[in-house]
Amino acid sequence: MSNRNYLNANYNVWSWFFTTDHKRVAILYLISITVFFLVGGAAAVLFRLELMTPEGDLVLPETYNRLFTLHGIVMIFFFLIPAVPAVFGNFLLPMMIGARDLAFPKLNLASWYLYSLSGLFGVWVILTGGVDTGWTFYTPYSTTYGNTSVLSAAIAAFIAGFSSILTALNFLVTTHTMRAPGMTWFRLPLFVWAHYAMSLVVLLGTPVLAIAIALVGIERAFHVGIFDPKLGGDPLLFQHLFWFYSHPAVYIMVLPAMGVISELITCFARKKIFGYTFIAFSSLAIAVLGFLVWGHHMFVSGQSMYAGFVFSFLSMLVAVPSAVKVFNWTATLYKGSVIWNTPMLYALGFIGLFTMGGLTGLFLATLGVDVHVHDTYFVVAHFHYIMVGGSLMAYLGALHFWWPKMTGRLYPEGWGRISAILIFFGFNLTFFPQFVLGYLGMPRRYHVYPEEWQILNVMSSAGASILGVGYLLPLGYLVWSLRYGRRSGKNPWRASGLEWEAESPPITHNFHKTPIVTGDVYDYDPTEPVELETEKHPEKVTVQ
């Protein structure tokens, strides 16, 4: 390519390690996140194999416990929390608002270093130190009985949290101060709104995680009774602090994903989004309500019955803004011009799976039922519908949608669809049986189980292998496309949004001159015929 862009601006390795370009930082994140995803996935492969039989015959119990701990900590703190915001938020947020970079580019790079180092440290500590507390680090098991590595692993999780604080701060300031002329708040893409709401949650929630971890450290070091009842502490205090952060963390993982879905649906339904303001404000509503519901993880913990009533009620309320979004996305299809390509398959898959995840969340918020299904596979299934069916599907949709923008290449559409469909079916086969297992009473974190549950577990493991193939395919063909993929023009999807006015890949400063926004957001017209670049015959393609 003759044009200078952010990728070929400088080939020196140090130009990557010292880059302050938000797009390059996003690529760094993309690479590290993929590595952590593979680590977390490998752990899942091993324990799904173990669960093929009711006996504990493949790995030792302590190995099993370390595997699910590794899987949980890596997937949550080092994959899902940073996935959409750190890769796509970083890359796109400045472009979507017409800015040259984020407000604090150096801070942005620093956050990647914090994240990567804490991630490597975390994985190393878990593997060598044998951390087996689960990602929830419940006291007093983690404080009194776990070994010292537990604290190191928790610190790694916290540093990763600190890195997301820096990212969040960057997003908030950038959105406030760096919008292009004419980019009013209600012309912001919903992706930006979602990241704005997420950033608020990160800033308010993460410090509480820090406090909890600091207290664990103080208790271990100085034997002050905080959580350990033997020292006069309160074992439930930790759970309150932990969930005060970790419930909102669910929204840290989901809100950006919702932002992605709003972009994909409008583009491939060729329509204005239905209920823009409702969607924008429901993100904020979710962010606020998300802080008031942590006690729904503690209905059988010994917390008072009346606290249970309050938390159940508030948790029900969160369902409303989520439902509003689902209906709005669905209604956006009405009278549109729907294109069933890979990103859209992921987006539609997201809506279906997220709906199921949300509805089963209501089961857990319903007190009388939660007593039975709490800490069973029902919960495991529920949050995988939200985290994998929701956030991960959105992440993959985003990866395909913005791939041409990030790399200047088109991915092979046929392979894209095959993997999207495999993932959808593999996912359901993996996790749907777990709802049934949960209601039957199979507790989570069990490496042996009664034999009458084997069939359902084998189904789940079989689904996981399909899912595994589904995830490896994009890894293969996306890397392939970097070299062999067809070149993409500025706007391969004929999408609206400022990022599509930049070159593919964009130049270092994003735009040749600062864009001026005059029109409305999502300016799609379903009656207008459209041809996507992925659909053109190779001969006809001309690089724009």
Next chain:
Amino acid sequence: MDSTFQLFPESASQIADRVDALYLFLVAVALFFTFLICVLILYFGVKYRRGSLAERGNPPRSNLLELAWAVVPFLLSMVMFVWGADVFYDIKTPPADALQIDVVGKQWMWKVHHPGGQSEINQLHVPLGRPVRLRMVSEDVIHSFYIPAFRVKQDVLPGYYTQMWFQPDRAGTYHLFCAEYCGTEHAQMIGSVIVLEQDAFADWLSGETGDPPEVAGARLFERHRCGSCHKAQGGSGPSLAGVFGRRVPLKSGESIVADEQYLRSSILNPQQHIVAGFQPLMPSYQGQLNESDVLKIIAYMKTLEGNASASGEDTGDGNDQPPETEN
């Protein structure tokens, strides 16, 4: 415990059917909305696929519609909330006449103590049709006592008594699990709950041996020389006659009702509450008395009458105390 393929758990307690009814209601709501969304997506997606002849356009927004789909989920979720809270209230509220059994969790086993002194490990025998209240505590980390067939579960905490109750309504043997992750052998912290007809249960009880807890408690009280300080008068510790349920003035100026929780912490964490007018001389028995022992001593202390002459002095013979049945 039927070892064939299952889709729905067996139910064996008074609350199980009510939990299932609520669950099925939720399943119905979930299926309805999942199908609604999936059908709409497929219908719109096919009907309005690019190139089809359907009429297209950007319809004007409808506030009414948007309000409707905020209000309907809200109302439905309130039904779930109220119904769920109602069932929960009953799960949490044991009847006064329940049979009380003690459960002590420890890595990785369950110890069960019946009021008649019978003990078992990883098994819980209960009578059919009679409410049973479990008073539970852990020796180490948090565990959770879970009987899927009864649809009940309660975390078992170190340092705090928690309780749960159920009324078995079908004889049989059911799974007992630890549901809160508690370390290496968490998945082996399992056992069974055996529901026996009332007669069979009485037979079972009489076939087991063991001293009633208050008798065993009296022995422990003597062995650990509690009576050397706790005398009727003039001891370095307060008289324990009638201590259970009494309002105790504390050095800090507050006062506290001496319930089981308080008595437990007086023995294992004496520094936590110092009784007004006394020195903090009482040694902690942590490490010397386990949770089962403490439960027994509490049972014994409950038998010490306040008004009678009985006091900490004649600890030698627990048998002359009127054995109190706990329910």
